[in-house]
Structures are given as structure tokens and as C-alpha cells.
Amino acid sequence: MPHLFIDIFDVNQLFSSLIGGILYSFGISFLLPTFVIILVKEKEDRIVRMMKMHGLSSTVYYFTHYLHFYILYIITSAFLIVTGYFLKLTFFTLTDPWLIVILFFIWGHIQIAMAFLLSTFFKRSRNALVITFVIVLCSVIFAFGIELVNTPLNGNSSPLFYFVWPPFAFYRAMSIINHSSFLVDLLPMKLSDLQPGNEVFNAVTALTIEYFILMCLTIYYYLVIPSEYGVNKSWNFICSQLFAQPLRFITPTALEAGKYVNGDEDVINERKNVLSDQYSDKPLLVKNITKIYNNGKVAAKNIAFAAEYGTIFGLLGPNGAGKTTLINVLTGLYKQTEGDATLNGLSISTSINDIYRDIGVCPQLDILWDNLTVEEHLLFYARIRGIPLSKERDAVYSSLKEAQLLSLKSKLAENLNNRERRRLSIAIALVGDPAIIFLDEPTTGLDPESRRQIWKIIVGSGKKLSSINNNSNENITSKNNRTIILATHSMEEAEVLCNRIGIMSRGTLRCIGAPSRLKQLYGRGFRLNFSCKNENLEKATVYIETLLPLSAKKLYSFATKVSYEFEARPGFLSKIFKEVERDKEENGIDNWGLSQTSLEEVFLNVIGEIDTEIEYILNE
Numbered sequence: 001m002p003h004l005f006i007d008i009f010d011v012n013q014l015f016s017s018l019i020g021g022i023l024y025s026f027g028i029s030f031l032l033p034t035f036v037i038i039l040v041k042e043k044e045d046r047i048v049r050m051m052k053m054h055g056l057s058s059t060v061y062y063f064t065h066y067l068h069f070y071i072l073y074i075i076t077s078a079f080l081i082v083t084g085y086f087l088k089l090t091f092f093t094l095t096d097p098w099l100i101v102i103l104f105f106i107w108g109h110i111q112i113a114m115a116f117l118l119s120t121f122f123k124r125s126r127n128a129l130v131i132t133f134v135i136v137l138c139s140v141i142f143a144f145g146i147e148l149v150n151t152p153l154n155g156n157s158s159p160l161f162y163f164v165w166p167p168f169a170f171y172r173a174m175s176i177i178n179h180s181s182f183l184v185d186l187l188p189m190k191l192s193d194l195q196p197g198n199e200v201f202n203a204v205t206a207l208t209i210e211y212f213i214l215m216c217l218t219i220y221y222y223l224v225i226p227s228e229y230g231v232n233k234s235w236n237f238i239c240s241q242l243f244a245q246p247l248r249f250i251t252p253t254a255l256e257a258g259k260y261v262n263g264d265e266d267v268i269n270e271r272k273n274v275l276s277d278q279y280s281d282k283p284l285l286v287k288n289i290t291k292i293y294n295n296g297k298v299a300a301k302n303i304a305f306a307a308e309y310g311t312i313f314g315l316l317g318p319n320g321a322g323k324t325t326l327i328n329v330l331t332g333l334y335k336q337t338e339g340d341a342t343l344n345g346l347s348i349s350t351s352i353n354d355i356y357r358d359i360g361v362c363p364q365l366d367i368l369w370d371n372l373t374v375e376e377h378l379l380f381y382a383r384i385r386g387i388p389l390s391k392e393r394d395a396v397y398s399s400l401k402e403a404q405l406l407s408l409k410s411k412l413a414e415n416l417n418n419r420e421r422r423r424l425s426i427a428i429a430l431v432g433d434p435a436i437i438f439l440d441e442p443t444t445g446l447d448p449e450s451r452r453q454i455w456k457i458i459v460g461s462g463k464k465l466s467s468i469n470n471n472s473n474e475n476i477t478s479k480n481n482r483t484i485i486l487a488t489h490s491m492e493e494a495e496v497l498c499n500r501i502g503i504m505s506r507g508t509l510r511c512i513g514a515p516s517r518l519k520q521l522y523g524r525g526f527r528l529n530f531s532c533k534n535e536n537l538e539k540a541t542v543y544i545e546t547l548l549p550l551s552a553k554k555l556y557s558f559a560t561k562v563s564y565e566f567e568a569r570p571g572f573l574s575k576i577f578k579e580v581e582r583d584k585e586e587n588g589i590d591n592w593g594l595s596q597t598s599l600e601e602v603f604l605n606v607i608g609e610i611d612t613e614i615e616y617i618l619n620e
């Protein structure tokens with residue numbers, strides 16, 4: 001094996017030697033780990049998912065990457081070829097250039113296909129970097145090890161199975177072309193040598209077939225491998241689509257058998273209505289969604305409800321109740337474990353890419369680019385939503401106006417304060433006038449004044465722009481009005497903004513209804529509070545107690561402040577109001593007030609009941 005001994009002044013020998021060959025082959029292959037890292041890093045990054053939620057088509061996304069990678073590859077291989085010519089490597093100077101072009105052309109595509117396929121198996125870019133780098137290095141060293149034994153000088157050809165791993169096929173073809181170019185007993189290769197039986201022909205054919213196989217496998221794995229974000233199909237989706245059956249739902253009985261806590265009667269009725277298709281005309285139908293994370297955490301259980309046009313539906317619940325999980329499932333960020341949902345008639349299981357075009361999402365955390373201005377953010381999202389160029393500026397202007405950001409349009413995101421960043425996230429959700437908007441805790445962490453400002457924007461955004469332009473007197477539940485799903489753990493926010501509320505706890509929808517209905521069901525009726533001077537306390541207390549029903553409960557009597565809770569029959573409130581106003585001075589009452597139970601109390605009562613129920617189940 002004379003080519004093993006390197007004469008460092010003979011570049012042809014250097015290239016054909018073990019070390020030179022390894023370095024050169026690695027140079028041609030090093031882009032593979034780079035491509036894999038780029039793809040895996042973007043998987044880690046929520047911003048890509050955010051872009052997809054706003055309508056970026058997967059085909060456009062992957063095609064852009066393909067093009068980007070191929071351009072990088074052309075630049076790199078052009079550099080290597082020019083360097084080869086410059087160093088007068090016979091590989092480049094004597095071989096038919098078309099042969100080199102064909103080999104390099106297919107190798108670029110193979111590297112990209114391998115990168116796409118490998119990236120489906122990694123969740124973290126650091127692992128991807130190390131493992132892909134090792135794969136490339138081992139492939140190069142192994143291939144050259146084989147070359148030592150099976151050098152073209154011996155006239156042996158490689159068995160076909162050797163070409164199953166694309167890098168081996170490529171390195172073998174390189175080696176044969178290289179040896180033919182500088183060994184005196186062989187002739188430099190021409191394009192016409194590419195004929196059946198020739199090893200380079202076999203290698204190029206194997207690479208072409210493998211490219212298509214790799215691309216098919218990549219598409220399959222992208223669709224089925226579960227990732228942290230995104231909706232994946234089941235491994236047998238091709239068969240199951242051929243023999244499609246109705247979607248399977250977890251029945252309430254199954255959940256009860258599993259000792260899950262179910263909702264109240266309204267929740268059960270809502271579920272029946274949703275599943276019996278009585279609500280098929282509603283813009284949002286959540287049909288028994290269950291989400292179990294990979295670590296076994298059941299974050300949402302059997303959730304079923306519908307939301308109307310032109311309403312703000314509040315998803316209320318303490319931290320960890322499952323609100324964000326549910327929103328993430330409805331917006332395609334996570335795949336549900338069971339159940340389905342339809343948004344404007346389209347199923348999240350089968351049509352999530354079409355759904356993206358008509359929803360707006362304001363995530364819990366602002367996902368912004370610090371070095372883009374407010375307006376640039378909106379233009380970017382308008383573009384990926386597919387808004388025609390002629391209407392882009394108008395769409396951006398409308399959402400700037402709705403989110404009260406017109407005066408800040410040229411400000412960089414890094415210079416925005418918290419309140420402005422939130423408004424920008426809402427503006428992103430509004431761009432393009434989507435029919436359904438998801439707002440995940442839009443005011444968390446803001447001061448009271450900022451919260452009120454955001455509330456105004458949310459209330460204003462309930463009306464779709466198209467309806468504002470067309471007919472300002474439109475009915476609130478008109479199809480032209482937006483449906484807003486608002487996740488919050490602020491009762492005050494829900495009370496101010498929402499027409500309908502679902503209270504979640506521990507992944508279960510516990511109760512559902514208009515705020516007044518929830519107060520009626522879970523409130524403890526009304527409260528009467530009064531304050532008086534110390535010397536009048538007894539007299540005032542006796543007076544109030546004679547007015548209130550016998551069932552009234554004294555909540556507290558603290559210093560000179562007293563509070564009662566009671567149920568009121570129709571007409572009772574106006575009677576008590578007139579009497580106390582008339583007699584208060586006579587009975588030593590300085591201040592007094594009547595109030596209905598707040599949502600805060602409803603919430604505490606509902607959550608309190610669940611905790612008791614769960615304790616009961618656990619102790620059973």
C-alpha cells in the first residue's frame with residue numbers, strides 16, 4: 001500500500017493517504033452535524049412552534065431549511081473543489097468534472113436527508129452534536145479502515161450491502177475515483193464509465209435510492225415520533241387512516257372507575273351536549289380532551305365544553321390546574337392523549353395546520369425577538385399567516401391600533417417594559433383578524449393599572465375587525481365576532497371579562513356556566529356587613545339579627561365590624577335595604593352594606609369541595 005506513506009510535498013499522495021483522505025472526507029461530511037444541530041435547536045425553541053401556531057406552513061418551513069442547507073453545502077463543496085484544483089489534486093484535475101458534480105450533487109442531498117432523519121431522534125442539541133459528530137467520524141475512519149483491506153489496487157469490489165450506509169457508498173466512490181486518477185495502472189474516470197457493474201455506478205445508484213428511502217423515513221418519523229411540542233400521529237396512522245374509525249373518547253364511567261373526580265351536573269350536561277353534536281355550530285368544541293405527559297402526569301382529564309361566537313370564555317383554576325396544558329393542546333403545541341376538539345369545524349387531530357390560520361395565541365411567556373421592532377414583529381407574523389402583501393400594512397396597523405401600540409411601533413422589543421411586551425404579544429395574537437384567540441394569563445405579573453389597560457384591549461378585541469367594519473350593530477354572538485379563551489387564576493379578571501367560565505382543578509373541569517350561575521350554585525348567597533361604635537354594638541346586632549332569616553350565619557364580629565351570610569328570597573333584599581336605611585341611625589349603625597358572593601368565594605368553595613372529595617377518595 002504505497003499510498004500509506006506520505007510524502008508531504010506530494011499533495012496527490014497526501015490526499016490519497018489515510019490521514020489526508022480522512023481529513024478530506026471529514027471536510028466534505030462535517031456539515032451533517034451542523035444541519036442536525038440547527039434542526040434540533042429549533043425543536044428546543046418554542047419560537048418555531050409559536051410561528052407555526054400563527055400559520056407558518058410546515059412545508060414552507062422545511063423547504064426553506066432544505067434550501068438553506070443546500071446553499072451552505074454548495075458553498076462548502078465549491079471551496080473544497082477549488083482548493084483541490086489549486087493544490088493540483090489529480091482527483092479534480094484528471095477526473096471527468098461531470099462525475100464529480102454528480103457525486104457531490106447527490107452527497108449534498110443525502111447529507112440533508114440524513115440530518116432531517118437524525119434530528120427526529122434528538123431532543124437536545126448538545127446530545128445531537130456529540131452523537132452526530134461521532135457517527136461521522138466513525139463512518140470516515142471505518143470506511144478508510146475497510147479501504148486498507150479492500151483497496152482498489154487489489155481489484156476487489158465491495159459487496160453491495162456495504163453501500164447500505166450512505167457514507168460508506170460515498171467514501172468508496174471517492175476512493176475509486178481518486179485511485180483511478182493517480183495510479184499509473186488505472187485510467188482517470190470518465191462519465192461514460194458509470195455503467196452497471198462499475199463500483200462508482202453502484203455507489204451512485206445506492207445513494208440515489210437511499211436518498212428517497214431516507215426522505216420517506218424522515219417524513220414518517222416527523223409525523224409519529226412524540227416531541228415535547230406538536231401534534232404527532234400514531235405509528236400506524238397510514239393503516240388507521242385507510243380503515244378510519246370514529247375517535248375514541250374516555251367515557252365518564254371509565255374516568256370514575258379510575259377514581260378521577262368529575263365535574264358537577266352542568267359539566268356533565270355540557271359534555272352530553274358536546275358529544276351528541278347538539279353544539280356542532282359552535283366555533284370551539286372541546287370533546288373529552290385528556291392529556292397525560294410522558295412522565296405520567298395527568299394534566300387534563302376528560303375536558304368537554306363549547307364556546308360561543310363573540311364570547312370570552314374564562315378557564316379558571318389555581319396553579320397546576322391544567323389550563324395551559326389545555327390551551328397548548330387546543331393550539332396544537334401538545335398532542336392530546338385522548339379525545340378531540342374542533343375549531344371552526346376543523347379537528348385538531350387532523351387539520352391543525354389549517355386551524356393555525358384562523359387562531360391567535362398569546363402565550364403565558366412573551367416570545368419575542370429583542371432586536372426587532374414592534375412593527376417588524378407584526379409584519380413578520382402577518383407574512384407567515386399568509387396575509388396578501390397588499391393587505392399586510394393594514395393588518396399590522398389594525399392590530400397595532402387594537403393593542404394601543406401605534407406610538408411604540410418603531411421601538412425595539414428589548415426596550416419595551418413588561419406591560420408593552422404583553423401588549424405586543426396580544427397584538428401578535430390579533431394580527432390577521434383571527435376568529436378564535438387564546439390568551440394564557442395575559443395579565444400575570446402586571447400592576448393593577450396595566451392589568452386594566454390590557455382588560456380594555458381584551459374586551460375591545462372580542463369584536464372581529466371585519467364585523468366592526470361591516471356592521472357595528474352586529475349581535476354579540478354573530479359569527480363575525482371573535483371567541484376568546486382566557487386562562488387566568490385571577491377571579492377579578494374572570495368576573496370583569498368573561499361571559500362564561502369553566503373552573504378547573506387538578507386537570508378536571510369542575511363547574512361551568514355564566515358567572516351569575518356559578519354564584520347561584522356555589523356562592524353562599526349574600527352578605528350583610530355593618531360597623532358601629534362599641535357602645536352600640538349589642539343594640540345594632542340585635543336589630544340586624546331580627547331582620548335576617550333565622551338561617552343567617554354570623555361570619556365574624558371583629559371589634560365594631562360584623563358580617564352575616566344569608567340566602568335571600570325574591571323581594572327580601574329590597575325590603576331589608578329600605579328598613580336598614582330607615583332605622584340605621586336609631587339603632588346606632590354607622591356604615592352598612594349588602595353584597596353578593598364574589599367569584600373569589602365561588603372559586604374557594606369549588607376548590608375546597610374538590611380537596612375534600614379527593615381526600616375522601618384517597619382514604620376510601
Ligand SMILES: Nc1ncnc2c1ncn2[C@@H]1O[C@H](COP(=O)(O)OP(=O)(O)OP(=O)(O)O)[C@@H](O)[C@H]1O
Pocket residue numbers: 293294295297298299317318319320321322323324325326489
Ligand atoms: N411538559 C410537562 N411535562 C410534565 N408535566 C407537566 C408539563 N407541563 C405541565 N406539567 C404539569 O401538568 C400540570 C398542569 O400544568 P399547567 O401548566 O397546565 O397548569 P396551569 O393551570 O396552566 O398552571 P399555571 O397557572 O401555573 O400555568 C402541573 O402539575 C404541571 O406540573
